[in-house]
Amino acid sequence: MATLLHIDSSVLPGEASSSRSVAAAFRGVWEEQHPGGTVIHRDLAADPVPHITAAAWTAGLAAPAARTPEQAAAFAVRETLIGELERADAVLIGAPMYNFSIPSTLKAWVDNVYLIGRTAGETPSAKGTPVVVVASRGGSYAPGTPREGFEFVQNYLEAVLRDTFGMDLEFIVPELTLSTRVPAMSDLIPLYEASRERAFEDAARKAKEVAERVAAA
Numbered sequence: 213m214a215t216l217l218h219i220d221s222s223v224l225p226g227e228a229s230s231s232r233s234v235a236a237a238f239r240g241v242w243e244e245q246h247p248g249g250t251v252i253h254r255d256l257a258a259d260p261v262p263h264i265t266a267a268a269w270t271a272g273l274a275a276p277a278a279r280t281p282e283q284a285a286a287f288a289v290r291e292t293l294i295g296e297l298e299r300a301d302a303v304l305i306g307a308p309m310y311n312f313s314i315p316s317t318l319k320a321w322v323d324n325v326y327l328i329g330r331t332a333g334e335t336p337s338a339k340g341t342p343v344v345v346v347a348s349r350g351g352s353y354a355p356g357t358p359r360e361g362f363e364f365v366q367n368y369l370e371a372v373l374r375d376t377f378g379m380d381l382e383f384i385v386p387e388l389t390l391s392t393r394v395p396a397m398s399d400l401i402p403l404y405e406a407s408r409e410r411a412f413e414d415a416a417r418k419a420k421e422v423a424e425r426v427a428a429a
């Protein structure tokens with residue numbers, strides 16, 4: 213049975229969050245394709261994972277038998293999170309832009325699952341797993357826009373998920389979400405609405421593609 217690891221990290225709840233809404237649409241289509249499957253849902257805003265500690269990090273560098281009791285206890289959370297990533301046939305991540313980068317809760321998840329010799333290194337354990345990231349943002353950082361160089365969500369997640377973990381990464385980017393709240397951005401509302409519509413279409417299409425690919429594997 214197929215397993216989807218679904219991670220949300222927006223501080224906004226439900227429909228107030230573009231990344232949660234678009235990810236929920238993806239998940240809905242996925243579940244239609246895999247009715248008997250499993251979805252592991254991590255809501256990092258409601259239930260954050262711990263920041264990496266010295267014991268948790270050094271435990272990852274030591275052989276299991278050589279770990280101190282403190283290291284072994286600290287590593288248990290990492291083991292759970294890494295296990296979820298490794299078990300997943302597909303991964304879905306809501307990654308809103310916060311001050312040009314990912315939410316700190318999502319960074320804490322990355323710090324836990326990034327383990328050289330396992331998820332990173334010569335034969336990364338999640339290599340080839342499809343991962344779809346819903347990268348919502350209040351403005352636009354698309355190529356050619358004035359703030360293109362301030363984009364550290366897609367660049368960062370490409371470096372980690374694609375170039376280090378070897379995952380098969382795709383983005384859905386609902387942008388200009390602040391245009392309905394910030395009066396100075398009101399001219400951009402039609403572009404926001406088009407981006408939102410495209411994001412939901414992309415979510416449905418990519419969910420179907422990924423589900424079919426997993427079913428055929």
Ligand SMILES: Cc1cc2nc3c(=O)[nH]c(=O)nc-3n(C[C@H](O)[C@H](O)[C@H](O)COP(=O)(O)O)c2cc1C
Binds near residue numbers: 390
């Ligand atoms: C703490 C915080 C920082 C933010 N920083 C940025 C930013 O640097 N650039 C931007 O375009 N939008 C920024 N925003 C706006 C969010 O990216 C925007 O509201 C987006 O829709 C959030 O995703 P969500 O709708 O899934 O919650 C920020 C929002 C918050 C809460």
